[in-house]
Amino acid sequence: MGMLDPVKGFGVTFATMFKKVVTEEYPEVKKVTAPRFHGRHQLNRHPDGLEKCVGCELCAWACPADAIFVEGGDNTEEERYSPGERYGADYQINYLRCIGCGLCIEACPTRSLTMTNEFELADDNRQDLIFTKEDLLAPLLPGMEQPPHPMRLGDNEQDYYVNGPELAKEAQK
């Protein structure tokens, strides 16, 4: 250990004062994530509010951490949650297990499941970290209606999948 070493040490401290600060002022200042950040999931809706999820369980199948649980259900004319025959009756993601890999998003055949940039997923108990369908569903935007309700944009699911956005625009006119 040389005599000048302590001075050298202060040199490091001194030099750092001129570098860019990496400390985050979280939670006072919330960090804006990269646009494709893998945050909390969201279950999207069709423009009229019907759910896009068809309860196919492919996300659960794809999940390497076994964090997703889905149970399908049967739409009826009186009680319709999604266009077509099938909807996700029970949908749960366990954030204690989720590793944020996004494989479920790739598996989703209807683009129902996507990820948001929301990353504040901490809690002090296990129960609240199992998100259910209510927690995951996208908020109702203007023009959307809380299901169950009949198909507003067309006569069958083909209309929704093939020309959903156009039909929605037309409906708004």
Place this chain on the structure above:
Amino acid sequence: MTIAPDKTTDKSTEIVVPEGHVKLVIDGLEVVAPKGELLIRTAERLGIVIPRFCDHPLLDPAGACRQCLVEVEMGGRPMPKPQASCTMTVADGMVVKTQLTSPVADKAQAGVMELLLINHPLDCPICDKGGECPLQNQALAHGRSDSRFHEHKRTFPKPISISTQVLLDRERCVLCQRCTRFSAQIAGDPFIELLERGSQQQIGVAKDKPFQSYFSGNTIQICPVGALTSAAYRFRARPFDLVSTPSVCEQCSSGCAERTDWRRGKVQRKLAGDDPEVNEEWICDKGRFAFRYATADDRFTRPMVRDAESGELRESSWTEALQIAAAGLAETRDANGVGVLTGGRLTVEDAYAYSKFARIALRTNDIDFRARPHSAEELDFLTSSVVGTNPDNGVTFKGIEAAPAALLVAFEPEEEAPIVFLRLRKAARNKKTKVFHLGQFTTPAVEKTFGTLLACVPGGEAAALHGLPEHASDVVDELSKPGAVILVGERAAEIPGAFTAVVKLAERTGAKVAWIPRRAGERGALAVGATPNLLPGGRLVTDAAARTEVERTWGVEEGVISAKPGRDTTGILTALVAGELDGLVVGGVDPFDLPDPELAEKALSKASFIVSLELRPSAVTAHANVVLPIAPAVEKSGSYLNWEGRHRVFGTTLEGTGALPDCRVLDTLAVEMDADLFTQTPAASAADLARLGDNVSAAAAPNVPAPLLSPPKAGQAVLATWRRLIDNGSLQDGEPHLAGTARPVVAKVSEATAGHLGIELGGEITVSTARGSVTLPVEADDLPDGVVWVPANSGDVTVRRNLAAGHGSVVSVSGGKA
């Protein structure tokens, strides 16, 4: 893969071709195959899997899907086009190249796959078959990765229900015709057919005729795509989240192998298991769809005891309930005695616990498993001809299939033991087995087994059997051929002299006799001595040596087992009413199944102490002093003895539910009463039973003469009645889709009888006795005159409960409403 030709010729000198076999080459491998074998199966034996959709080993070949194309060379000359390997039989010197060695075959298969997928909706995410779909798998293995078809697909409206249970999605169908072939060939219910032509070709049903078949669920299982799905399993789960446990059906005495698929502690569906000896690959719809009774809301979860003050049942701890039960039973035993009614649905292990409990804890032989009409003659028959028979020495499914002739006595196979019906049909269809039905009218089963109806008046079956040599010597001749069988149903217990006549006929012809009860537990209960006259293993109660043997093995003092034959079900009930018995232990018994529900009701209210071991509330519950909840079949292990006497062992499907099997409950109850049953678990119970083994005592055959029947008076008719497969049975509760496939509730009479009694056919009929009446629609059929047939337990018509009558009773009949 290429193989040097000289090598093949070298080998050919080594392989010896046995008689009736041919030698061919598949993918360069030499193979010897029995004549008539299909190429696709020979290849399979070599481990070469050729893709396929329509081919099914138990259905006649159809060659409908063309997915199994291979290249074939005969006598050195290649056939001009690829051939369907599922319709072509092997021939000597054939050289076959599958997709593994032939680019031609591979391309042909890929082409067929592309064509199949042109109109397929590819809606796998919402299809119930997704994840276990042969089309999905083979498209991945042999199909293209992209589609060249960009035009509009042909579409059909999404699923149409072809019965309340079966849904058909015509877009997904690949027209392989497995479903139509199954229905036409195996089940004999050709209600589902190929309609239209060209791209509009589709599977369908006639407008006013739904897919009415007791076997419709099998078409769902064998459909290689998701075109046929069930309402019950619709969107419930994916194969990857199901746990599959092999199981045995608890619904009837056939003992079908099943696969129970469950998720999160709940059974989601049942599928047919593959057991060539028993059910092949089929099961009936009841076995497939009826399982929700076990999760009904009203199922007992806690023991209950009757509160001394309020007189109401209240939940209690096991300790309290068992103590009260033990004290009550000990007291009533020491007073006038306790009877035991086990019901016919127990596993062998549970029935054995009841049998041992009655003998050493209650010290009585008053135990009977027959919760249905029964007779002393039946008991004699069971003791002398049934107990101890097993697949090695008795009639079997395979035996039926090989039989030259079968006589069915008071047995309606399609309704009572559907798999027996399928075997009879298979035998009649393939081997020309002659099937004779001694019954009342040409039921669907008579037609579908290409059978002959020997019609008689209900109750006149015995006389008819005695008269066979005289009036129908051809039947006797057929039955005299080696291998012929006589199958007797449980209804014979309602017909005096029937068992006697059957035994006589069997002696005369040498035909083997089998008793085919309806309920799954009856054969087992008989084998373990849940009867008034038998101890376990077919030992007679009256046989002192047998008693000593049992006492020694059980390690109880000599003389514990009573030498006096006990009372049968009716005897026990009568004794309760008369005060000759005080207590009762009841398993799963519904008083309305008993010959006289009113007597049962009286006995239940008269008994001073009743312990009920039940799954769900029944008519017994209202009278029980202690109710002990027990486990349904899926929550315990055990075995059934099917009608052949074959052990059908199954393990626990849903573990850890905390529900206890009967044998465990009885074991603990016995300990409270200072007796050791050693039946803590089904395994322990089975081991204890095995130590005893079989030692069937010789017993006298039944000997009851056929009664003289007096013709019914004016305004009266003789009642013919039996239960249908899908009816009000409590094990079918909670299944609306299944219930919707039940046959219509109608009465049947002959046209002449209708004329006599002033009944308008197509209108309504009222059948009544002193106890009550039922009114139902009526139609004509080929019944003997003076006979009316009514389903025993369907819809609002419950013959026992409404009329307190049975098969062979005389009833009053009138047209219209009462």
